[in-house]
Amino acid sequence: MRAGWVVLCMLLLAATTALPSSGDLVCAQCHRAETARARESPMARALVPATQCNILRAHPELNFTEGIYRSSIRWEGDRSILSVTDGRQTLTVPLLWAFGNGKAGQTYVFEHDGALYESRVSFYSALNGLDLTMGARGTAPRTIEVAAGRRMDAIGARECFGCHSTGAVAHRALQLESLVPGVGCESCHGPGEKHAAAVRAGDAAHAGLPKLGALDAEEMNELCGRCHRTWQQIALQGPLGVNNVRFQPYRLTNSKCYDPADVRIRCTACHDPHGPLETNPAAYDRKCAACHSSGAQGKTCAVAKAGCVSCHMPKVELPGAHARFTDHQIRIARAGEQYPN
Ligand code: HEC
Ligand code: HEC
Ligand code: HEC
Ligand code: HEC
Numbered sequence: 001m002r003a004g005w006v007v008l009c010m011l012l013l014a015a016t017t018a019l020p021s022s023g024d025l026v027c028a029q030c031h032r033a034e035t036a037r038a039r040e041s042p043m044a045r046a047l048v049p050a051t052q053c054n055i056l057r058a059h060p061e062l063n064f065t066e067g068i069y070r071s072s073i074r075w076e077g078d079r080s081i082l083s084v085t086d087g088r089q090t091l092t093v094p095l096l097w098a099f100g101n102g103k104a105g106q107t108y109v110f111e112h113d114g115a116l117y118e119s120r121v122s123f124y125s126a127l128n129g130l131d132l133t134m135g136a137r138g139t140a141p142r143t144i145e146v147a148a149g150r151r152m153d154a155i156g157a158r159e160c161f162g163c164h165s166t167g168a169v170a171h172r173a174l175q176l177e178s179l180v181p182g183v184g185c186e187s188c189h190g191p192g193e194k195h196a197a198a199v200r201a202g203d204a205a206h207a208g209l210p211k212l213g214a215l216d217a218e219e220m221n222e223l224c225g226r227c228h229r230t231w232q233q234i235a236l237q238g239p240l241g242v243n244n245v246r247f248q249p250y251r252l253t254n255s256k257c258y259d260p261a262d263v264r265i266r267c268t269a270c271h272d273p274h275g276p277l278e279t280n281p282a283a284y285d286r287k288c289a290a291c292h293s294s295g296a297q298g299k300t301c302a303v304a305k306a307g308c309v310s311c312h313m314p315k316v317e318l319p320g321a322h323a324r325f326t327d328h329q330i331r332i333a334r335a336g337e338q339y340p341n
């Protein structure tokens with residue numbers, strides 16, 4: 001515990017009024033660097049109120065036709081309206097939430113007849129327009145409600161918001177009024193109230209939070225797997241085939257590189273949980289070299305000396321997602337091979 005830190009924090013606190021009870025703002029008072037970077041992270045933008053959605057603002061009119069049904073999403077005044085018609089009947093609802101930062105896609109949630117619905121159409125960046133939401137593929141709507149969206153049950157809604165926001169669930173019920181949109185500090189670090197209070201009181205003994213930096217590869221898989229799905233979940237429930245490429249803890253565990261006790265292969269060996277995703281393949285070379293180099297014990301490559309992930313972590317096109325995902329089952333990938341499960 002550095003005394004200067006605490007003094008600085010107390011000054012910051014004294015200067016702040018009307019503190020929210022939870023959310024990143026509290027943590028931001030003292031952890032400025034993590035918070036500033038985390039704002040750039042796609043995870044922090046995994047959910048936004050539809051009224052604040054950049055994609056919807058930038059696309060004031062989106063249209064989609066499916067059989068006799070025509071859907072449109074229009075920006076009107078200060079909100080976004082979904083309208084579905086079969087020519088005779090029309091269902092019109094304001095969108096409430098935009099799920100997904102939109103790198104691949106974005107799906108909307110609205111309320112109808114007292115229930116939450118997941119929109120049947122999603123925005124896809126690669127199309128710069130609408131297409132069916134992945135789960136809706138292969139089904140045909142028979143009513144205007146179904147053409148608008150999928151009614152979510154209480155458990156489904158809780159899960160959705162549970163992964164895309166912070167503090168969404170209390171006493172096993174969804175708390176739409178108090179949730180903080182996006183994956184915030186407490187989604188991974190757990191409740192920070194006691195920690196913050198102890199720091200303020202100068203009580204170093206009780207200021208500790210679980211030390212996430214000390215997790216091994218398996219424990220990190222469990223943490224990230226709460227949302228990215230664990231090996232067990234996929235092994236037991238599927239899906240099999242290329243649809244499981246999105247579930248990195250499962251894919252990584254199946255790689256020969258994986259060692260549950262080795263921190264060099266845990267998620268955060270390659271990813272900054274507080275920052276944007278690194279997209280330059282060369283930046284990952286030293287992660288591989290931690291094990292595969294002449295100095296380390298692992299085998300080295302006879303084919304190339306750089307750009308490891310571009311061959312050994314191939315990108316896979318996911319049907320209906322209009323996007324490619326990175327296969328975390330690190331391996332010698334042969335042209336034309338079957339996707340290994
Ligand atoms: C009043 C200032 C203050 C607030 C508010 C605060 N922290 Fe801290 N935090 C600190 C200080 C000081 C340390 C360094 C403590 C140490 O090194 O023992 C720390 C350490 C940490 C660590 C490192 C723990 C470790 O042992 O490795 C994490 C993680 C953390 N804080 C997360 C959070 C989160 C999440 C929040 C918001 C819920 C938060 N903090 C709010 C001051 C604060
Ligand atoms: C509370 C749920 C949750 C947890 C826990 C979680 N994630 Fe995520 N993560 C998400 C969601 C939701 C997205 C999708 C964000 C988006 O694009 O809308 C995401 C996206 C990502 C991305 C992709 C960023 C991009 O640009 O495509 C990376 C990398 C990532 N997470 C890494 C991690 C790591 C590493 C951990 C564990 C330390 C972790 N996540 C834990 C929910 C979570
Ligand atoms: C178990 C946790 C979990 C649940 C439940 C969940 N998601 Fe996600 N979602 C994720 C993670 C993790 C990602 C990022 C990795 C990926 O794309 O698979 C993601 C990505 C997305 C994306 C793509 C984001 C982008 O930037 O391209 C959309 C859209 C999305 N989710 C919508 C939803 C909707 C709508 C629901 C509820 C009907 C939902 N999700 C339920 C964890 C979850
Ligand atoms: C997606 C999960 C996730 C989120 C969200 C997250 N953290 Fe972390 N954080 C981690 C992990 C994992 C570590 C350990 C890093 C490692 O593996 O070395 C960590 C480490 C830290 C540390 C210890 C110093 C360090 O960098 O190792 C601090 C302080 C911290 N986080 C603060 C925050 C604050 C503040 C926020 C919100 C702005 C936040 N974290 C959001 C997962 C997360």
Ligand code: HEC
Binds near residue numbers: 224
């Ligand atoms: C050995 C390095 C490495 C490890 C370990 C690793 N990743 Fe990745 N990950 C990558 C690379 C490389 C990419 C692709 C980056 C790019 O070019 O966009 C990526 C991309 C992602 C994405 C973005 C979606 C996609 O498929 O492209 C998510 C989400 C993600 N990783 C989550 C995780 C999680 C969760 C773990 C732990 C189970 C993990 N990663 C472990 C290297 C790694």
Ligand code: HEC
Binds near residue numbers: 264289309
């Ligand atoms: C924690 C250490 C570790 C890390 C980090 C690691 N590997 Fe490995 N990798 C291994 C081990 C152990 C094996 C098993 C064979 C061996 O002895 O080298 C292996 C096997 C391989 C194989 C052969 C697999 C096969 O199908 O026969 C390739 C290719 C490979 N690694 C590439 C990579 C690349 C590329 C990276 C970085 C993205 C990486 N590894 C990161 C430890 C690691």
Ligand code: HEC
Binds near residue numbers: 300302307309
């Ligand atoms: C241009 C594609 C390409 C790149 C880039 C590449 N590799 Fe390979 N690598 C291969 C192929 C193909 C093989 C299989 C060679 C064979 O047939 O035995 C291989 C084999 C391997 C093996 C297994 C060696 C053995 O003796 O079993 C490891 C480990 C490996 N690569 C690691 C890496 C690492 C680490 C990097 C980055 C420094 C890297 N590769 C870059 C294509 C590539």
